Amino acid sequence: MFDNLSDRLKTVTERMRGRGRLTEDNITDAVRDVRRALLEADVALPVVRGFVDRVRERAVGAEVTRSLSPGQAFIKVIHDELAGVLGAGATGFELRHQPPVVILLAGLQGAGKTTTAGKLALYLKERAGRSVMLASLDTRRPAAILQLQQLAERVGAVWHPSTADDAPLDIARAAVDAARRSQAGVLVLDTAGRTRLDEELLAELKVLHTEIQPQETLFVVDSMAGQDAVNVAAAFGETLPLTGVILTKADGDARGGAALSVKTVTGQPILFLGTGEELSGLEVFHPERMASRILGMGDVLSLVEEVEQKVDRKQAEKLARKVQKGKGFDLEDLRDQLEQMMNLGGLESLLDKLPLPGGVNSNQLAGQVDDKSLRRQVALINSMTPRERRFPKIINGSRKRRIAAGAGVAVPEVNRLLKQHTQMQKMMKRMSKGGMKRALRGLPGLPGR
Amino acid sequence: MFSITMRAMSDRDEQKPRGGFFKRLRERMNRGRGLGLTLGFAGRKLDDELAEELETQLLMADVGLDAADRILAAMRKKLGKAAIDSDDQVRALLRDVLADMLRDHAQPLTVDTSARPYVILVVGVNGSGKTTTIGKLARRLKDQGYSVMLAAGDTYRAAAIEQLQAWGERNDVPVVAQQPGADPAAVIYDACEAARARGADVLLADTAGRLQNKAGLMAELEKVVRIAGKLDPAAPHEKMLVLDSSLGQNAISQAVEFHNAVGLTGITMTKLDGGAKGGVLVALAAQLDVPFRFIGVGEQAEDMDVFDADAFAAALAGIESA
Numbered sequence: 179m180f181d182n183l184s185d186r187l188k189t190v191t192e193r194m195r196g197r198g199r200l201t202e203d204n205i206t207d208a209v210r211d212v213r214r215a216l217l218e219a220d221v222a223l224p225v226v227r228g229f230v231d232r233v234r235e236r237a238v239g240a241e242v243t244r245s246l247s248p249g250q251a252f253i254k255v256i257h258d259e260l261a262g263v264l265g266a267g268a269t270g271f272e273l274r275h276q277p278p279v280v281i282l283l284a285g286l287q288g289a290g291k292t293t294t295a296g297k298l299a300l301y302l303k304e305r306a307g308r309s310v311m312l313a314s315l316d317t318r319r320p321a322a323i324l325q326l327q328q329l330a331e332r333v334g335a336v337w338h339p340s341t342a343d344d345a346p347l348d349i350a351r352a353a354v355d356a357a358r359r360s361q362a363g364v365l366v367l368d369t370a371g372r373t374r375l376d377e378e379l380l381a382e383l384k385v386l387h388t389e390i391q392p393q394e395t396l397f398v399v400d401s402m403a404g405q406d407a408v409n410v411a412a413a414f415g416e417t418l419p420l421t422g423v424i425l426t427k428a429d430g431d432a433r434g435g436a437a438l439s440v441k442t443v444t445g446q447p448i449l450f451l452g453t454g455e456e457l458s459g460l461e462v463f464h465p466e467r468m469a470s471r472i473l474g475m476g477d478v479l480s481l482v483e484e485v486e487q488k489v490d491r492k493q494a495e496k497l498a499r500k501v502q503k504g505k506g507f508d509l510e511d512l513r514d515q516l517e518q519m520m521n522l523g524g525l526e527s528l529l530d531k532l533p534l535p536g537g538v539n540s541n542q543l544a545g546q547v548d549d550k551s552l553r554r555q556v557a558l559i560n561s562m563t564p565r566e567r568r569f570p571k572i573i574n575g576s577r578k579r580r581i582a583a584g585a586g587v588a589v590p591e592v593n594r595l596l597k598q599h600t601q602m603q604k605m606m607k608r609m610s611k612g613g614m615k616r617a618l619r620g621l622p623g624l625p626g627r
Numbered sequence: 628m629f630s631i632t633m634r635a636m637s638d639r640d641e642q643k644p645r646g647g648f649f650k651r652l653r654e655r656m657n658r659g660r661g662l663g664l665t666l667g668f669a670g671r672k673l674d675d676e677l678a679e680e681l682e683t684q685l686l687m688a689d690v691g692l693d694a695a696d697r698i699l700a701a702m703r704k705k706l707g708k709a710a711i712d713s714d715d716q717v718r719a720l721l722r723d724v725l726a727d728m729l730r731d732h733a734q735p736l737t738v739d740t741s742a743r744p745y746v747i748l749v750v751g752v753n754g755s756g757k758t759t760t761i762g763k764l765a766r767r768l769k770d771q772g773y774s775v776m777l778a779a780g781d782t783y784r785a786a787a788i789e790q791l792q793a794w795g796e797r798n799d800v801p802v803v804a805q806q807p808g809a810d811p812a813a814v815i816y817d818a819c820e821a822a823r824a825r826g827a828d829v830l831l832a833d834t835a836g837r838l839q840n841k842a843g844l845m846a847e848l849e850k851v852v853r854i855a856g857k858l859d860p861a862a863p864h865e866k867m868l869v870l871d872s873s874l875g876q877n878a879i880s881q882a883v884e885f886h887n888a889v890g891l892t893g894i895t896m897t898k899l900d901g902g903a904k905g906g907v908l909v910a911l912a913a914q915l916d917v918p919f920r921f922i923g924v925g926e927q928a929e930d931m932d933v934f935d936a937d938a939f940a941a942a943l944a945g946i947e948s949a
C-alpha cells in the first residue's frame with residue numbers, strides 16, 4: 179500500500195530537500211504536486227483541500243522560512259500533516275471492561291468484515307490472551323454465517339450459532355447472553371454489508387447498536403476505496419458512534435487514500451491494518467510510522483518489531499558472532515537467512531518497510547526477487563552436500579549439474595546463487611568493518627544515491 | 628451465435644415498463660444526481676474557474692486526473708469560447724463527451740452455443756462481488772433459455788463453495804464443486820468435463836479473490852486458464868473481471884494486471900447502488916481495449932444489466948431522461 183503516493187511525494191520532497199531558500203514559486207509548485215499526488219492516491223477531495231491548505235500556510239510561515247534548511251523543514255511539515263491526518267499515536271483497544279467486551283463490525287459489502295472478524299479473534303486470543311466468541315448477524319449474504327463459523331473453528335474461538343432466518347437483533351442478544359454465561363472475554367459481532375444509501379439497513383444497525391451497546395464499534399473499510407469513501411464513512415459515522423477503523427487489504431498496491439480520508443471524516447483512529455490472506459494478517463496501525471513509510475523514510479520500527487517476534491534470536495546471534503570474527507559466511511548461513519526472510523512474510527513485506535530512494539518502489543524490487551526465487555535458492559542449497567555448503571569453492575561443473583538437477587532448476591541458477599553468495603560474503607566483511615550503511619552501498623540491484 | 632442483449636432487451640420490453648433498469652440506475656447512482664453538478668453555469672464561459680469546478684466533480688466521481696483532463700479538453704473543444712446557455716447544456720455536453728469515450732467499450736457478451744459449454748471465468752480482487760455476479764448471471768442466462776452450470780473455483784476462502792452452492796440452489800442450476808483446498812484448475816477442468824457431458828450451454832466458473840500484486844496467485848490464475856483450455860482450446864471463452872465501483876483508481880491497476888495475466892475479454896462493474904459513481908470506467912476506457920459487459924446496481928438478480936455507454940454517461944452526468 180501507499181507505494182504510488184509514496185513515489186509521488188518523494189519526488190516532491192527530494193526536489194525540496196536541498197533548497198536553501200523557499201520562494202513563493204517553488205512552494206506553489208510543490209504544493210500543487212502534493213495535491214496531485216494525494217488525488218491520484220484516492221484521498222478524498224475535501225481532505226486534500228484541508229491538507230494542502232495547511233501545508234501551504236505552514237510552508238510560508240516562520241517555522242519553515244526561518245529554518246536553517248527550509249527544504250528539510252518543508253518535508254517535516256508534510257510528514258507532520260500526514261501523521262496528523264492518519265491520527266496521532268497508536269491507540270489499540272481498551273479491553274478493561276466488564277467482560278464480555280462486545281465489538282461490533284460494520285461496513286460496505288466486500289470490505290472484508292467477516293475475514294477481519296476471524297483475524298481479530300485470533301489477534302485478541304494470541305496477543306491479548308482473551309477468550310473470544312464469534313457470532314454472525316449477516317443473514318443476507320448466502321453462506322456468510324457458515325464462513326464465520328469455519329473461521330471460528332480455525333482460530334479456536336467459541337462459536338455462537340445462528341441461522342439466516344433469525345433476526346440480527348435476536349442473534350446479537352442471544353450471543354451477548356451466551357458470552358456472559360460462558361465467561362468469554364470478548365464477543366465479536368459480524369454484520370451484513372450495507373451501502374450508505376440503504377436507509378433501512380442503516381436503521382437496523384442503529385437499533386442494534388442502541389440495544390447491544392457494544393464497547394467498540396469498528397468501521398471496516400477497503401484500503402482501495404475511492405472518493406465515495408468519505409461519504410460512506412460519514413454515513414456510518416452518523417448512524418453509529420464509531421470508535422475505530424480497520425483498514426483491509428493493505429497488502430495490495432492500493433494508494434491508500436482511504437486511510438488518509440476516513441480518519442478525518444470519522445474522527446476515529448485507524449486501529450488495525452488487514453494484510454494478507456492468512457488469518458494472522460492483522461497489524462496494529464502506527465500513524466507516525468506510516469507517515470514515514472509514505473515519505474520513503476521507511477518503517478524500520480515495525481520491521482524491528484517483526485524481526486524480534488519472528489526471527490530466531492539464537493541463530494541470529496550465532497551469525498553475528500561469526501561475521502564479527504570475520505569467519506566465513508557459508509551457504510548454510512545463507513540458507514538460514516533465506517528461511518528467516520520467508521518467515522518474515524517474504525521479501526515484499528520486508529522491502530515495504532525499508533527506506534528506499536524515490537522512484538524505486540517495493541513492488542518493482544519484489545518483482546525482481548520474488549519469494550519463489552527464495553524458495554528455489556533454499557532448494558538449491560538443500561541439494562548440496564554439507565561439504566559443498568561449507569566450502570562453496572569446491573563446486574565444479576559436474577557438482578553444479580548434480581545440484582541443479584536435485585533442485586529441479588537449470589545450471590545458471592546455481593551460478594547465480596554462488597555469485598550472490600560471494601557478494602554477500604564481501605558485504606559481510608565490509609559490515610564487520612564499516613557498519614550497515616557501507617555494506618548496503620555494495621548491495622547489487624539498489625541504485626546508489 | 629445469440630446475443631444476450633438483444634434477447635434481454637426484448638424480454639424487458641415485454642415484461643417491464645420501458646427504461647425500468649436505467650431509471651433504477653439513475654436513481655441509484657446517487658439518487659439521480661449523477662455527478663451532482665452544483666450548477667449555476669448559465670451565462671458563464673468555460674474558463675479556468677469553471678473548469679476547476681468541473682474537474683473537482685469529475686474527481687469526486689473517481690474519474691481520475693488524467694481522464695478528467697481529457698474530458699475537460701474535449702468539452703472546451705466543443706464549447707469554444709461561447710457562453711453557456713444553461714446548466715442542462717453543460718450536462719448534455721458532458722454526457723456526449725463521456726459517451727464518446729465509452730462507446731467503443733459497450734460490447735455486450737454473446738454466448739456461442741456451439742461451444743457447449745461456453746465457459747465464463749470470473750476473476751477479481753477479494754470482495755469485488757464475483758460470486759454474487761455469477762449468481763445474477765446464472766439467473767439471467769437461465770431466464771434467456773440457456774442451460775447453465777456453475778463451477779466452485781474458489782476453494783480458498785471459508786464457505787465460498789457453499790456461497791456459490793446457495794446461488795445454484797436459488798436458481799436451480801447444478802454446481803460442480805470439490806472439497807475446500809482443492810486445486811482450482813482441477814475443479815474447473817472437472818466442471819468443463821461435466822458441462823460437456825451434460826451438454827450445458829454455459830459454464831460459469833468462480834475463482835478465489837486475489838489482489839493483483841500477488842505474483843503467485845496471478846500465476847495460479849494463469850494455470851486455471853491454461854487447464855480450462857485443455858478440452859476446448861477456445862475456453863475460457865470469456866475472462867471477465869469484476870470491479871467494485873466503490874474502489875478508486877486502484878481499479879485501473881486491477882484491470883491492467885489481470886489483463887496482463889490472463890487477457891481479459893470483459894469487465895463488469897458492481898455495487899453502483901452504493902453511492903460510488905464508477906467514473907473509473909472512463910479512465911479505463913482510454914487505457915485498455917477490453918469491453919465493458921454488465922453493471923450491477925443492487926442485490927437482486929434483476930439489478931444487473933448490459934453496459935450501455937449512453938445510459939451510463941447520462942446517469943454519470945445526472946441527466947433525467949437518457
